[in-house]
Amino acid sequence: MLKSHLGQILRPIQIQILIFLLHHGTSFGRVGQLAREFGLTAATISDAVSALVDKKLLARLISRGDRRAINLKLTPAGKRLALKLDDWADVIRDAAGELSTRDQTAVLNSLMKVIETLRNENVITVARICLTCRYLDKNAHSSSTAPHHCNFFKRPMAATDLRVDCAEHESEH
Known part of the structure; x- marks a missing residue:
């Protein structure tokens, strides 16, 4: 309490x-x-x-x-x-703000992969992240800046565009 x-x-x-x-x-x-x-x-x-x-x-x-x-x-x-x-969350947000864009992207990618694994192993039940969404085609484009494709928004996505809590998310399972 x-x-x-x-x-x-x-x-x-x-x-x-x-x-x-x-x-x-x-x-x-x-x-x-x-x-x-x-x-x-x-x-x-x-x-x-x-x-x-x-x-x-x-x-x-x-x-x-x-x-x-x-x-x-x-x-x-x-x-x-x-x-x-x-x-x-302000303390975490401020600390992340001190990181370079490259490091922020690396942290985001790592966290999303951990969340994806936890979701796939049924450790967590809800994760509205792009990596677990049926609309995301991972590495669909040869572009290194925007390799993924979101079929809901119909556009390429960079790693920094991937969402952690997307209202349009539909589970791929």
Whole structure:
């Protein structure tokens, strides 16, 4: 548990939900989607969501298209807190910013390969990276600057263009 900047006690999964929704909005804001994202049961996520709603950090919205579906949205207080909780990545971002473009590309490629391996070995269940996407043709072009091809965006891609969290991702499995 962590005492948040607002003095509220939050469990790690609650923090993860807040930060995840900060970056993904309501597009992934359903209990079932969050359960798949975090590899947890819907009941576990539902309990965490209920606690966040009680703390007025999340709001439940009825879907316009399907009145049975509930979308989750950060409240203004939830967004403020998520922004504060998300600043842990600033140190990493700053350190990476000190690297040369070549070194940044090498680190990105290495991390994506590790994520791809973890996904292929079912260690992690969700990885919306280009390397695990059915739309990516790896090394489809002879160009050394943009060797890959994305069939969704219909364009060549350099290593630095590859995404770590792509909304258009479709698993190749």
